[in-house]
Amino acid sequence: MKIGRITGNAYRRSIVQQIRTKRNEVISGAGLGADCAVFSFKNADFSGENGCTDLISCMQTGEEAVDRLLQKCMNIFACHGVKAVAAALQILLPADAQEQALKDILAAAEQFAGLHDIQIAQVQGRVTQAVTEALVTVVLYGTGTSAESKSYHTVKAMEPGQDIVLSKWIGLEGTALLAGRERETLLERYPAWFIEEAAGFDRYLSIEPEAAVALKSGVCAMYHLAEGGILAALWELAEGAGVGLTIDIKKIPVRQETVEVCNQLNVNPYELLSGGCLLMTTRNGTGLAADLEAAGIPAAVIGRTTDSNDRLILNDGEERYLDRPAQDGIYTDIAIES
Numbered sequence: 001m002k003i004g005r006i007t008g009n010a011y012r013r014s015i016v017q018q019i020r021t022k023r024n025e026v027i028s029g030a031g032l033g034a035d036c037a038v039f040s041f042k043n044a045d046f047s048g049e050n051g052c053t054d055l056i057s058c059m060q061t062g063e064e065a066v067d068r069l070l071q072k073c074m075n076i077f078a079c080h081g082v083k084a085v086a087a088a089l090q091i092l093l094p095a096d097a098q099e100q101a102l103k104d105i106l107a108a109a110e111q112f113a114g115l116h117d118i119q120i121a122q123v124q125g126r127v128t129q130a131v132t133e134a135l136v137t138v139v140l141y142g143t144g145t146s147a148e149s150k151s152y153h154t155v156k157a158m159e160p161g162q163d164i165v166l167s168k169w170i171g172l173e174g175t176a177l178l179a180g181r182e183r184e185t186l187l188e189r190y191p192a193w194f195i196e197e198a199a200g201f202d203r204y205l206s207i208e209p210e211a212a213v214a215l216k217s218g219v220c221a222m223y224h225l226a227e228g229g230i231l232a233a234l235w236e237l238a239e240g241a242g243v244g245l246t247i248d249i250k251k252i253p254v255r256q257e258t259v260e261v262c263n264q265l266n267v268n269p270y271e272l273l274s275g276g277c278l279l280m281t282t283r284n285g286t287g288l289a290a291d292l293e294a295a296g297i298p299a300a301v302i303g304r305t306t307d308s309n310d311r312l313i314l315n316d317g318e319e320r321y322l323d324r325p326a327q328d329g330i331y332t333d334i335a336i337e338s
Contacts, residue, residue, distance in 0.1 A: 010099050010102065010125075013099070013103070014099055014102040014103040014106055015102070015106050015123045015125065018103070018106045018107055018110045019106070019110055019119075019120045019123075020110060020114065021110065021113045021114045021117065021118060021119050021120070022119055023085055023086065023117070023118075023119040025085050025086065025119075025143075026085070026086050026119045026121045054143065054144050055141060055142075055143060056077070056080070056082050056141070056142050056143065056144055057139055057140065057141050057142075058073040058076045058077060058139070058140045058142075059073075059137065059138065059139045059140075060072045060073050060137070060138050061135070061136070061137040061138070062135070062136065063133045063134065063135055063136075065108060066089070066105050066108050066109045066112075066136050066138065067108045067109065067111070067112040068202075068205070068275075069136060069138040070087065070109065070112045070113070070118075070138055070140065071112070071205050071206060071275075072224075072226065072275060073087075073138055073139075073140035074116065074140065074206070074208065075205075075206065075207045075208070075224040075275065075276075075278075076224055077140065077142050078206075078207055078208040078211035078212075078222075078224070079153060079207070079211055079222040079223060079224050079278070080144060080152035080153055080154065080222070081144055081152060081153060081211075081215055082142040082143065082144040082152070083142050083143050083144065084116060084117075084118050084140055084141070084142040085118065085119070085141050085142050085143055086118060086119045086120070086121040086140075086141045087109070087113060087118050087119070087120050087121065087138060087139065087140050087141070088120075088121055088122035088123070088138075088139040088141070089105075089106075089109060089120065089122070089123045089124070089136060089137070089138055089139075090123075090124045090125075090126075090136070090137040091105055091123070091124070091125045091126070091134065091135075091136050092126055092127075092128055092130070092131045092134070092135040092136075093125065093126070093127045093128070093131070093134050094127070094128075094129070094131050094132050094133060094134070095127060095128070095129050097127060097134065101134060102125055105134065105136060106120075106123070118140070121141070153215075153219060153220065153221050153222045154221060155221055155223075155237060155240035155241040156221075156241075157220040157221040157281070158220060158221045158237065158240075158241035158243055158281050158305060159220070159241075159243070159305065160243050160244070160305050160306050160307035161283075161304070161305060161306075161307070162220055162221075162281040162282060162283055162285075162304065162305045163281065163282055163283070163284065163285025163286070163288075163301050163303075163304055164234075164245070164247070164279065164280070164281055164285065164301065164302050164303045164304060164305065165279075165280045165281070165282060165285050165288050165289055165292075165299055165300070165301050165302070166230070166252065166253060166277060166278070166279055166280075166299065166300055166302050167207065167210040167277060167278040167280070167292060167297055167298065167299050168204055168210070168253070168276060168277050168278075168297065168298050168299075169204075169253045169254050169255045169258065169277065169298065170225070170229060170230045170252060170253065170254050170258070170269060170270065170272070170274045170277055171229065171254060171255070171258040171262070171269045171270075171272040171273070171274050171277075172201040172202075172204050172205065172255070172258070172274060172275065172276040172277060173201070173202065173205060173273045173274060173275035173276055174229070174258075174267075174269075174272035174273035174274065174328070174329060174330050175198050175201050175255070175257060175258040175261050175262075175272070176198065176199055176200065176201040176202040177273065177330060178198075178261050178262075178265060178267065178330065179195050179196075179198035179199035179201075179257075179261055180199045182261075182265055183195055183199070185264070185265070186198075186261065186264060186265075189264055190260065190264075194257065194260070197257055198257040198258070198260075198261055201255075201257070201258075201276070202276075204276040205275050205276040206276070207224055207276060207277070207278040209295065209297060210278050210292055210295075210297045210299070211278060213291055213292050213295045213297065214278070214280050214282075214288060214291075214292070216291075217282070217287065217288045217291040217292075218282055218283065218284060218287070218288065219280050219281070219282050219288060220280075220281045220282055220283065221237070221241070221280065221281045222278060222279070222280050223236070223237050223278070223279040223280075224275070224277075224278060224279075225274035225275065225276075225277040225278070225279060226273065226274065226275055227273055227328040227330075228271060228325040228326065228327075228328050229268075229269070229270050229271045229272045229273065229274045229328065229329070230252060230270050230274055230277070230279075231270050231271055231322065231323070231325065231326075232271065232325035232326075232328075233274070233279050234247060234279070234311070234322060235311065235322055235323075235324060235325050236325070237279065237281075238305075238311050238322075241305070243305045243306065243307070244305065244306035244307065244308040244309055244310045244311055244312075245303055245304070245305060245306065245310075245311045245312065245322065246303050246304055246306055246310075246312045246314065247302055247303035247311075247312065247313050247314065247322070248302060248303055248314045248315075249270070249313050249314065249315045250314075250315065250316065251300055251301065251302045251303070252270070252300070252302050253298060253300050254269055258272070262329070267329035267330075267332065268326075268329050269329075271325075271326050271327075271328060271329050272328065272329040272330065273328050273329070273330045281305060285301035285304075286301060289301055
């Protein structure tokens with residue numbers, strides 16, 4: 001493809017013709033000559049308290065698959081009780097890219113959008129020498145009830161004396177990526193079925209089901225785990241809320257596949273990309289965990305917020321302080337144990 005803006009014919013073939021999901025809130029969406037999206041909520045399908053809604057956006061950028069970027073935005077929205085409405089995409093392609101690459105990106109985006117009733121409202125594409133792989137930026141737009149007292153379940157809702165609950169298992173997203181990327185290395189020690197199971201952990205990446213249960217079960221704050229894993233998430237929550245923590249590391253749930261993959265590749269599972277895992281605070285952790293389990297979602301109470309500045313990690317009676325977030329294990333050079 002030629003350097004510069006995507007040509008009109010390529011835009012029409014590979015972008016416009018693939019966008020099929022439509023919503024009433026988007027009155028002007030992606031198209032030739034349409035450099036912005038226009039929204040109207042007068043006839044929106046979503047209605048908030050007293051008819052009042054907030055327009056909320058979330059952005060993710062990366063070289064990973066566009067549906068994974070969209071899922072990350074959806075997870076962040078789910079943490080705050082926000083309903084996704086529309087998405088805007090910016091796609092940068094390397095000079096040697098073929099138009100099929102653009103078409104594949106839009107096909108994956110529209111498939112995800114269709115499943116979640118999201119309209120792709122804006123798409124910009126450009127070929128540039130500044131990138132060597134496709135780089136996609138996703139901006140997701142959604143609506144939420146305008147109610148200051150709810151704080152959208154952010155860190156503002158965290159207080160000392162709350163239980164900390166974790167859904168599913170840590171390291172799911174990182175395990176799936178590592179199992180796919182380091183398949184040949186892992187096959188030297190583990191059978192193929194084991195690696196396939198680990199690579200399939202991306203089926204757990206949505207946290208929408210547990211967020212929906214938590215919203216009905218008196219949750220205070222919710223936080224979607226991402227880069228840096230559980231340790232980074234705990235640090236960021238405590239820092240943002242200005243509270244202390246006491247965490248029992250033995251109570252943090254982790255799949256055996258994650259343990260084995262991380263041991264083989266010399267990666268710390270507690271500092272590994274953990275998309276698909278939801279961190280929650282509540283005044284009744286046992287009750288919330290029971291509600292999640294009743295809905296078929298594994299959950300565990302892993303600790304408690306405190307009124308001190310200490311962020312403590314307990315491990316078989318030993319105490320250590322929680323460190324500042326380290327680089328995610330997904331980015332480290334793999335050092336195979338002999």
